[in-house]
Amino acid sequence: MHPRPPAPTTTSPHRIPDNVPRDIPWVGRHDELRRLTAALCEGNGTSAAVVTVEAIDGMGGVGKTAMAVHLAHRLRDRFPDGRLFLHLGGHASDRDPLPATRALAELLRLLGLPPKELPQDLDELVSLWRTTVRDRRMMVILDDAADTGQVRPLLPGDSPTAVVVTSRRRLPGLPGVRPVSLDVLPRDDAVLLFERRVDGRCVTRRAEVEEIILRCGHLPLAIEIAASRLLSRPSWSTSDLLDQLTAGSAHLPELRDGERTLRHVFDLSCRALTPPQRLVFRRMGLHFGVEFGPHAVAALAGLPVEETDRILEELLSQHLISEPSPHRFSMHDLLREYARSLYDDDALEPEGEVRKAVRQLMDHYVQVADRADRMAYPFRSRIPLDAEGTPAATGRRTGPEITDAHAAERWLMTEGANLLDTLDWIRQNGPESQLAQAVHVLAGFLDMEGHLVAAEPLLRRAVAHWRSVGDGAARARALLDLSAVHTHSGAYEEGIAAAREAQDIARTLQDGELESEAIHQLSIPLWQTGRYALVRSLQQHSLSYLVQTEKTLQTARVRNLLGIAHLHLGEKVEAVECFVAALAGFTAEGDDRGRYRTLNNMAELFRKNGDPEAAEKSYREAIELSAGMGSRGDHATLQINLANVLTTLGRPDEALALFGRALPVLRAVGDRQGEGIALNGIGRAHRIAGRGEQALPQHVAALAVLRDIHAEGEVVDVLYDLARVELDTGRMAQAVAHMEQSLSISRRIGARVEEERASRGLEAVAAARLSGTPNWH
DSSP states (O other): OOOOOOOOOOOOOOOBBBBBOOOOOOOOOHHHHHHEEEEEEEHHHHHOOEEEEEEOOSSSSSSSHHHHHHHHTGGGGGGGEEEEEEEEEOOOSOOOOHHEEEHHHHHHHHTTTTTGSSSSSSHHHHHHHHHHTTOOOOOOEEEOOOOOOHHGGGOOSSSSSSEEESSSSSOOTTEEEEEEEOOOOOOHHHHHHOOOHHHHTTOOOOOHHHHHHHHHHTTTHHHHHHHHHHHTTTTOOOOHHHHHHHHHSSOOOOOOOOSHHHHHHHHHHHHHHHHHHHHHHHHHHHOSSBBOOOOHHHHHHHHHHHHHHHHHHHHHTTTTSEETTTTEEEEOHHHHHHHGGGHHHHTTTTHHHHHHHHHHHHHHHHHHHHHHHHHHHHOOOOOOOOOOTTHHHHHHOOOOOSSSSSHHHHHHHHHHHHHHHHHHHHHSOOOOHHHHHHHTTTTHHHHHTOOOOHHHHHHHHHHHHHHHHHOHHHHHHHHHHHHHHHHTTTHHHHHHHHHHHHHHHHHHHHHHHHHHHHHHHHHHHHHHOOOHHHHHHHHHHHHHHHHSSHHHHHHHHHHHHHHHHHHTOOOOOHHHHHHHHHHHHHHHTOOOHHHHHHHHHHHHHHHTOOOHHHHHHHHHHHHHHHHTSSOHHHHHHHHHHHHHHHTTTTHHHHHHHHHHHHHHHHHHOOOOHHHHHHHHHHHHHHTTOOOHHHHHHHHHHHHHHHHTTOHHHOOOOHHHHHHHHHHTTTTTTHHHHHHHHHHHHHHHHOOOHHHHHHHHHHHHHHHHHHHHHHHOO
C-alpha cells in the first residue's frame, strides 16, 4: 500500500510553464511530422484523459531532439497548460543518467511546487506527479532517455498530458508507446538543410554541396557542424570546405566547428555499450561490405552466432546499426569510420587479433561459398578446399545451413558484393595458394553472374600458381574455369585452347571424369563457332564413358549438348531423343537449371520445325521454371529466345519489349553472343512491323558483334535476316551478297537447316528480280 501523497501546492492559474528550447527552421521529415501531429492531437481539445506517449528514436545526431522541439512549437495551441522539457542525460559524458527521483522533482519544480515540499520517496513522487498533471493538457518532452526503466515512472498516467520521449535506443515496454524511428535525411532535404543553415553564403556550386552532404552521410548533426564550420571561416567557400573534408580518408576529424565534434557524439553512444557489444561494434567496422549477415559478424568477432545475434539486436535497438532487410545489417558510413578509428588505440586490441579477425571473415566467406557452389553448380570438377588455416582444414563449419540449389543461389547472389570484396582482399593480402583456391570456389558464381572482367586475370594467376607447384589436376580444373569465362565473354579460341590443355592433362593423369568434364567444356566454344560435327563426336565419346557410371546429372548434361549438335546438323529425330532423355535425367535429379535449359533447346527444335506455338509454350515454361533460380544472363537469354518466337508469330511489339529488357542485361554480364542475337532479333521485329529502315542498323550492329567473336552459327542467321530486309528495302545487290555469304558459311560448318534456308532465300531473290516483289517461303 503506497503512502498517501501530500496535497499539491496550489499554483497560480496564470502561470503556464514553458522551458522548451527555441525552434529552428524546419526541413523535411514530413511523413513523421504528420504521424506525430495526428497522434498528439487526439482528444479533440477536450480535457478527457488521453494517454499519449510518443517515442522518437534514432542514432546520435539524426535530429530526434530537434523534431520533438519543433512539434512542441508547432502544437503550442493544443497544450494550453504548458510545455516542459527535461533532459534525462541518457548519454551524458560527465554524469550518469538522471535518476527517476531527481527527474520527477525537476518536473514538479517546473510546475511551481516548492522543492522543500517535495517527498523523497520514489512512489510518493510518482503519485504526486500524476495527481498534479491529472487535469492538465501539457506536452512533456523527455529528452535522451537511457532506457525504459528511466522513463516509466515519469509517465503521467490517466491525463490529457502528452509525453514525447527521445532516445538513441528503441524503448519497448512503455505502456501505450508508439515509436517513430528517424533515419538520415534524403538527399534533397539534406542539401536544403545545409543551404538554409549557411543562408546562401559561400556556396559555389550545388554539386559541391551534394558532395559535402555525402561526406556527412546525410546525418543532420554532421551537416549542421559542416555548415557551422563553413560560416566560422569567412574566407572559405564550399569548395574549400569540401577540400578539407576530402583531404584524407577520414572524415570524422574534420566534422567539428569549434564547439562540437561528431566523434564526441559517437563516443557517448559507445560508452553505453557492454564489453561484448563494444567488441562486436568495433569488429563490424572491419567489414568491407555495405551489408552483411550475422554469420559474417560472428566470424569477425569470434563468437557463437547465437550470442552474436543477440548482440546485433541490442546494437540495432541503440541505432548503432540498421537492418535494411531481414537479417541483413549495415552501418552508417560515419559510424563505420568511427568503429575503425577505435583501433588507433593500441591497447584496445593487439594488431595480431585484428588481422586474425579479418582472416576469419575471409575464411567464412570462402568456406560457405564452397558449400553453396557445390549445391548451385553440381557439375563442376572441383579442387579440394583444404588450404592451411581454412575452416575446412580445421574441421570447423561456420555459416548458414544451405540445403538445396535454390538456397545456394540466393546466398551467392545476396553475398555477391562481399564475395567480390573477399577476392580483392585475398588478391592484395593473401598468398597465391589462397587466391587460387578462392577464385576456383567462386568461378561458377563469377561466370554465371557476369563478373568476367574481374575473373579472367585472377584465373590466369590460378593457372600459373598450380603450374608452379606442379599440381596437374588443380591446373586442369583452373583451366576449365578459365575456358568457361573466355567462352562467355566471346573469346572462343582462347576458351578452346584452355579446355584442350585441360583435356591433355586429364589424359596424362588417366582421370576419366576430369577428361569428360574437359570434353564438355571444350564442346561449348566449338558449338558457338559452328563446329557442330566435332561437338557431336566429342559428346558421343563422353557419353560412352558416362553411361558406365551412375552420374545421372553429368549424363543428362551431355545428352542436352549432344542434342544441340544434332539439331544444328539437321538430325531432328536424334535431337528429340537426346532432349527427352536429358529432361528425364534432370527431372529425376531435381535439377531445375538443367530442366529449363533443356526446355529452351526443345523450344528451339520446335521453332526450326515450324511450330512457333509449341516453341512459345516451351520457352514460357522454361522462364517460369527459372524464376526461382538462374543467373541474370540465363533469364535474359530465355527472354530473347521467346521474343524471337513472338516475332515469328506476328507480335513484334511484344517482342521488342522483351528485347528492350534483355539487351542491357546481356551487355552488363558481358555476353557478346547474346547481345548480337538480341540486336538481330530487334532488327527482325522491326522488319515484321514494316519498319525496314529501322531494322537495317540493328542487323548491321549484330553482324559486327558476332563476327568480332567468330560466332559463325549466329553470323549465318544475321546474314540471312540482313539479306531479307535489304531485299524489302530495294537493296538488291547487297541482298544477294549477304544471302550467298549465309549459304557459304552454312555449308562450311555443316548447318544443313540453315543451308537449305539460304538456298530458298536465293531463289526468292532471283524471283524478286523478275517480279519486283520478294516471295519468302
